[in-house]
Amino acid sequence: MAGLGLILLGAPGSGKGTQAARLAGAYALQHLSTGDLLRDEVRRGTPLGKEAKGFMDAGGLVPDALILGMVRARLEEGGEKGFLLDGFPRTLGQAEALEGMLDGLGRKLDHALFLDVPEDELVARLALRRSCPGCGRVYHLKVSPPAADGLCDACGQGLIQRLDDTEAVVRERLKVYAASTHPLVEHYEKRKLLRHIIALGGIETIQVQLRAILGEPGA
Ligand code: G5P
Ligand code: MG
Numbered sequence: 001m002a003g004l005g006l007i008l009l010g011a012p013g014s015g016k017g018t019q020a021a022r023l024a025g026a027y028a029l030q031h032l033s034t035g036d037l038l039r040d041e042v043r044r045g046t047p048l049g050k051e052a053k054g055f056m057d058a059g060g061l062v063p064d065a066l067i068l069g070m071v072r073a074r075l076e077e078g079g080e081k082g083f084l085l086d087g088f089p090r091t092l093g094q095a096e097a098l099e100g101m102l103d104g105l106g107r108k109l110d111h112a113l114f115l116d117v118p119e120d121e122l123v124a125r126l127a128l129r130r131s132c133p134g135c136g137r138v139y140h141l142k143v144s145p146p147a148a149d150g151l152c153d154a155c156g157q158g159l160i161q162r163l164d165d166t167e168a169v170v171r172e173r174l175k176v177y178a179a180s181t182h183p184l185v186e187h188y189e190k191r192k193l194l195r196h197i198i199a200l201g202g203i204e205t206i207q208v209q210l211r212a213i214l215g216e217p218g219a
Contacts, residue, residue, distance in 0.1 A: 003028065004111075009184055011122050014115040015117070015199050023210060028081070031086060032071065036136045039162075052066055057164060075105060112194050122174065133157060133160050197210065
């Protein structure tokens with residue numbers, strides 16, 4: 001039987017990557033973060049990465065033509081494994097394209113998990129985020145700091161601040177989110193797939209809420 005089909009929906013800084021890493025381990029899901037995939041293309045200097053970089057650094061959306069092929073290839077590779085989409089879909093057009101892809105693969109969505117966080121909290125979280133350029137693990141200098149200052153617990157690489165986490169770019173990303181991505185909340189509400197999570201109160205508390213929606217792993 002095919003595994004769960006999940007979307008993690010939420011603004012920049014709402015905790016999609018943080019929660020996805022935990023859920024993917026517990027439920028044996030393929031974690032597909034379009035942001036992480038794009039940053040990897042940029043790091044490797046691929047043609048796709050070179051095209052995407054300008055949009056990302058400015059806080060805008062990368063064109064669908066670059067995103068959709070990347071997602072389709074990963075979903076095909078995943079086979080029957082459950083999947084957890086983080087940062088995709090981001091527009092109504094991407095949501096429709098996803099429906100077509102899943103139909104073609106004989107797969108379906110079970111839940112769109114919406115992490116709802118007020119804007120001032122998002123800005124505060126992103127200012128103190130540090131990320132590992134090697135394995136993608138995410139830290140917060142106060143809430144979830146690394147054991148050794150500036151170094152990734154998992155792979156030992158030096159942590160960085162993402163180029164798009166400067167205050168001006170964060171403001172732009174929040175505007176783009178409100179205009180292009182937030183309408184997906186209503187889209188999935190209409191399809192009875194939306195699960196609304198008030199994503200405040202600590203990383204583990206939110207993880208417990210998500211697991212209550214998904215049920216026991218393997219059940
Ligand atoms: P990304 O990489 O998809 P965003 O903007 O959607 O970027 P981002 O910034 O990665 O999302 P997140 O994953 O939701 O945020 O949040 P996170 O990293 O887990 O947590 C943020 C901080 O808060 C961390 O420091 C974490 O430790 C802390 N934190 C987490 N949970 C909690 C909590 O419960 N409490 C507290 N206090 N702190 C917490 O996309 C980047 C760019 O790529 C392109 C676009 O240009 C985009 O701007 N892109 C796409 N373009 C077009 N279409 C797509 N589908 C695209 N996908 C990516
Ligand atoms: Mg993320």
